[in-house]
Amino acid sequence: MQIKSLIFYNSKGEKRILKFGIGKVNIITGESKTGKTAIIDIVNYCLGSDACKISEGVIKETVEWFSILLQHENEEIFIARQNPNRLNQITTFNIYLSNSDKVKIPDINEIRNNSDIISLKDFLTKKLFIAEYTNTPISGNVDASTVNFKHSRFYSYQPQDLIAQRNYLFYNQQDTWVERSIRETLPYFLGAIREDTVRIEQEVANKKRELNKFDKELKEYERIKEDGSEKIFELVNEAKQLNLISSNTLADNTMQAISAIREVLNWEESMNEVVQGEDENLKKLLDEKNDLERELSQKKDTIDAVDKFINHTLTYSSEVEQQKARLESVKFYDNTTVDHQKCPLCCQNIENEIPSITAINKSLINISQNLEKTILEKPKLNQYSKKLDSEQSFLKKQIEIRRKGIIAIYAEKEQSSKQKDLNLRRGKIIGKILLFLESYQKIEEDKSLSVKIEALKAQIDQLENSISSEEKDNKLNSILNQINNQMTTWSKKLDLEYPDAPIRFDIKKLTIFADTPKKSIPLTNMGSGANWVAYHLLIHFALHKHFIEADRPVPRFLILDQPSQIYFPPENDPNESGKIEKSSDEKAVHQIFDFIIMVTQELAPNFQVIVTDHAKLFYEDFTSNIIEEWRNGIKLIPIDWITN
Secondary structure: OEEEEEEEEEOOOOEEEEEOOOOOEEEEEEOOOOOOOHHHHHHHHHOOOOOOOOOOOHHHHHEEEEEEEEEEOOEEEEEEEEOHHHHOOOOOOOEEEEEEOOOOOOOHHHOOOOEOHHHHHHHHHHHOOOOOOEEOOOOOOOOOEEOOHHHHHHHOEEOHHHHOOOOOOOOOOOOHHHHHHHHHHHHHHHOOOOOOHHHHHHHHHHHHHHHHHHHHHHHHHHHHHHHHHHHHHHHHHHHHHOOOOOOOOOOOOHHHHHHHHHHHHHOOOOOOOOOOOHHHHHHHHHHHHHHHHHHHHHHHHHHHHHHHHHHHHHHHHHHHHHHHHHHHHHHHOOOOOOOOOEOOOOOOEOOOOOOOHHHHHHHHHHHHHHHHHHHHHHHHHHHHHHHHHHHHHHHHHHHHHHHHHHHHHHHHHHHHHHHHHHHHHHHHHHHHHHHHHHHHHHHHHOOOHHHHHHHHHHHHHHHHHHOOHHHHHHHHHHHHHHHHHHHHHHHHHOOOOOOOOOEEEEOOOOEEEEEOOOOEEEHHHOOOHHHHHHHHHHHHHHHHHHHHHOOOOOOOEEEEEOOOOOOOOHHHOOOOOOOOOOHHHHHHHHHHHHHHHHHHHHHOOOOEEEEEEOOOOOOHHHHOOEEEEEOOOOOOOOHHHHHO
């Protein structure tokens, strides 16, 4: 992935196109305050930076959309992001994305918001084929980090305030999160960590499951070998106890016992079938019994009522008989001669009127008639009572019949339940026998279980070693040794304080050491800005050389801002010509650009370098690589955009 051009749109839709050569050094030389330093921030913003770090001033006041055209293999990618100042915002997620074999740079009215930050990062991550690798730190207090495109950009930018720094080597390294991210993801980008780690881990898990299965089978095999005979005879005895095989079956040795328990497999379940409709018959009997009991209760109530009636009738008859006897005494008197004012017995005068003989005789006649009827009905009541008693006895007999039927069904169900329990026990022993015979048969058929287990263990060990921390460390150390050797070789071409000392990059501390005969000197303890710039160039070019040769998923460009500043700060050039007056400084700057051009040519066409610098060296290799010179009013932003 290299940069073909940067395109800027103003509010009128006018374009400013800054073109770059692919696979070569691109030098932009110019005066101060012409926009050189903004190049890195513009590129980073277009490639998905969350924050817009483009400095306030002319650029953010005039540009409507920032855009970049990338060349990635045989494809072009166009990305445009709106200037947040135009929306009075700190940043904006308005993004236009387009990709094709050949992208036509759109007009401003064709740019529309069709993407967002997350989608853009995911798109670029996939375009670079960055694997879905998640680094899990040893410390449980730190979250795991998943590698993506944003981690690959740390090696593409060297701003003016970083390239001459002795405390940091990489873009935004001063940020604690970025520093940790670089330390954790750089081994992946170097290729020390396999990209198929996730697949290998899944394969290891599958093989371990298979190994556990074989281990269990082997342990069962060993168990059967150790106590198999005892187990076989236990199964034979249990089968005999449950009548699965005859008690006379011979089982004096293992072979006879195996043969005996195999007979069990021919046993057919003889569970007594529950009589069809048994539950329906039980329900019918219960319903009939309940109906008969209700009828019997009603019959008892009727019998009680009849008995009470008969008792009342007997009492009534007795009383009527006595009354009749008293009234019959009236027959001794003549009704015509009776003085109703005197008592017929004592002849005393009576104050109250007494009934006439005629009336008393009439009452006697009525009582006699009622008594006669009662006497006549007595036999009928007795017969009815006997009938009721007979019906009551019949009902009791029918209820007893139903009760015995119900008891019989419950007894039958209990017996059936016992039979089911027996067959359940038989089923369990049959299952145990089946399991034993299957294991026994597998052991007889497969004698190579141990061989399979050993082969699986070897495969698991090999896979685990390929993704183990030890393997990663070994591979990482090998890669770093190559990078260190390359830096040491190149160091002769630059102005260094320790030109003969081997150079070593420490990935844990993210700094460089010069291993002198007396001690290792870290970059932080080295003096001179010239050393700092040189070591920054060495580590970045060495890393990119490895990225390219190992085909690692990192953008193939490096932007350097003001690499000559140590030797030629702008204040030493009052005429803004870019010409270095001091011969010693000119020689050192000459070495820097010669080194940049030399390595870029070695890596061509796979590597692109963009240099923005105040200095202008007057020799062929330098001038031939100048793409634009921003002096005499020429700047990143056209002068008419500013005046308008």
